[in-house]
Amino acid sequence: MRRIALHSLLFDRGKLAAALLGVALATTLAFVQIGLYRGFEVSSSTVIEHHGGDLWAIPTGLEVLDNAETLSVSVRNLLASHPCVRDVRALVYGFVFIRKPNGTRDNALVVGAEPRAEHVMPWALVEGNAQDLAHPLRVSVDRTDLAKLQLDNAPIGATFEVNNQRVTVAAVTQGIRSFTLMPYLFTSITNARRLMGVVEGHAHFFAVGLHQPQCAAEVQRWMAQQHDVRLVTRADWMKKTEAYWVGGSGAGLVLAFTAILGLIVGAVIVGQTLYSMTKEHLPELATLKALGATPWELAGFVLWQVSLLAVVGGGIGLAIAYILRSVMARTGLNVMLEPGTLSLGIFAAVLMCAVASIASLRTVFKVEAATVLR
């Protein structure tokens, strides 16, 4: 049955191309939508991930990275006093008002982290280096934000205002974007405190590195008596922040809705394609049935064709998705295509093809052998 099915499929090249295109576009849609969703999720927690640490000290009651009030230096000292704790690194992070070169006002996010060798901040520098940001009132900007910040393509040395202080661009990152698309301005922790008026030693968060990850629960228990600070694992904190932005906000719902809509549209496209192909092959199916093929062998005819379309069309779709990813990355949209989203995309594509073949299979099961004599 495989040979008959595949030869029949390959026989009409025009129809095959149309079918492959349909499947390819549907899978592209699935991969890009899922990748975008995950991209937004990741962008909301990317600073947490890159700042690292096993545990994070966060102000009690805080639901999301972006809304913090500061913690005092005593929290840091307390944490550092526990024998399991290897290091404590501050993160100053928050909204600032900016005034662009032409005088218009906007918001941005300032990030200043205590550096450590494995956790370079910012991590995707394309011009300048992290040391340049240690000079007074130096910041980095992201290449994808240049237009928004009204900077030209060679922004190093350009100046604008952050909270009424004039800053100079000393480095450029590529593709570090926040969930809200508010520009990220990376700088040294000293500069960040100065720009945001944070007292020396204080910070919005402390990332805690442990000698042994197994100590995490013990350190968390030990800190539980503290009223205004909580210790959470970095993974939990990332999930919480992602859930706040993507899960909890309307934006996430819209994204999920478009992703699901994309899959439905894809299933309809593939279903249409398959159905019309099955209709085309009804004479062959009736002949096969007359010659004694069982319903399941006939289903095999359709399933072999679906499988070929799914594998080849899906492969093309994935390739297109990768191309789109690099095109969209230039505009700052992050389409995440890592193992997690890839397997979800493949699962979605397979599900789409399976749903799409239902109508075809129904037709196949209803084929009347006697029609060969009509």
Next chain:
Amino acid sequence: MSGGAAPLVQARNVQKTFKSGRLETQVLHDVSLQLRPGEFTLLMGPSGSGKTTLLSILSGLLRPSSGQVELCGVDISTAQDAVSARVRRRHVGFVFQSYHLFPALNALDNVAEVLVLKGIDRMQARAHAGSMLQRMGLGARLQHLPSELSGGERQRVAIARALAGNPSLIVGDEPTGALDKNTGLSVMGALREQLTPQRGVLIVTHDPRLKQFADRVLEIEDGRIVADYAHTAGVNEAYH
């Protein structure tokens, strides 16, 4: 004629009624007949008399509305689709007026894939298909697609395919209907050659010239068998 052998097909009181909406048309009225191995039978009658319907029922493609049909010892009148499919696969070879070859497969694969469907290993199937097509005089056409063959050649491929798997019964509905006179006669000759003492052939036609190939002629009118007579194959009729 081997009168003693078990019949290939045994039909008793077969009726067929087609329903479409509230309209009911009775197409076959109380048809009883036997088809025996070693017999080349022609089913003749005017257009609309029920030839195709009867052939479909006798070969297990269609269920009768009432009555009983045994095909190679299996009662297929009430059997499930899967059962009659198995009987067709094992025992029946089909030749159709419009060939119904697989357009995407070459002549060799058209025959071989049906053998594969019947459970024969592909290497063997291809070898067997090749020799069968050779015997049909198509040795030089094995790699041709159906669209690259003449009508007569296509029908010979179809006959080779019908013979694949060595069926006990070969049925054909107007197998020469789309062919010119001489090609039609040579295709009938090829079919006649397939007759063996173990195998029966049933051909529907309304071309009286084809009687020369038959051992037996059944005539049907308005869904009733009105004549059933022996015929000596090879004797030319007045029409010829």
